[in-house]
Amino acid sequence: MNQQPCLQIETPRLRLVAVSPQLLEAETQRYTVLSTMLDAEIPEGWPPPSLIPLKPWFREQIFLHPEKTGWFLWYGILRRALSDVLILSTGFLEPPDIQGGVEIGYALMDPWRGQGLATEAALALVDWAFLHPEVRFIRARIARGNLASGRILKRCGFEHTDPDPLKPAIDRYIRYR
Incomplete structure (x- = not known):
């Protein structure tokens, strides 16, 4: 990154960068600014539709809680x-809750699907979250029938749990420390 120090995780193929208020503002203003700050091309169609x-x-949340960068x-x-x-x-929906849980999610641009990149990113974030002693478990929710996301979660060590009784179209997964 060219403009500022930030929280980053390196994997064999990826560089994960925690979104700060400054990066989010750059994304809102012009992609050329964000591209410079990330030292990366911004593809046509960014962000992922989901x-x-x-x-x-x-x-x-990012603007209200800049001290929680990494938990979004x-x-x-x-x-x-x-x-x-x-x-x-x-990323995560929010910082760890009172029970020690966080919820992970991911959205990948279509041209890069099927290459293990979402799994690589999710594994890196799982490892990062478990570096924090307050995190006891990580949960995920996906649309029922989203087989690709289910495979990603299983590769990351998540177990399928009971369906959400309030949202029967959602599958739930969990991974404990």
């Missing part, structure tokens, strides 16, 4: 020889 309805809520959104940047590219968004 993230769009959640953006206002995440924006509010992360950018996933694929490292490439010529230029890096922003390919996914991942």
Whole structure:
């Protein structure tokens, strides 16, 4: 990143960058600014469509709680020889709750699906979350029938749990420390 120090996680193929208020403001203003700050190309169609309805809520949380950077959104940047590219968004819905739980999610741009990149990002965030002693478990919710997300969660060590009685179209997963 060119402009500021930030919280980052490196994996074999990815650089995960925690979304700060400054990065979020850059994304809101112009993608050229965000591209410079991340030192990565912003692909056509960014952000992933499944993230769009959640953006206002995440924006509010990130600006209200800048000290909680890392417990909300992360950018996933694929490292490439010529230029890096922003390919996914991942993160948590909120900081750990009173029971020690956090909820993970991820959204990958279509051209990069099926390459194990969402699994790589999710595993890195699971490891990061479990570095914090207050985190006892990580949960995930996905739409029933989303087999790809279910496989990602299973590869990350999550177990399928009982369906949500209030939302029968949602499958729930959990992973304990």
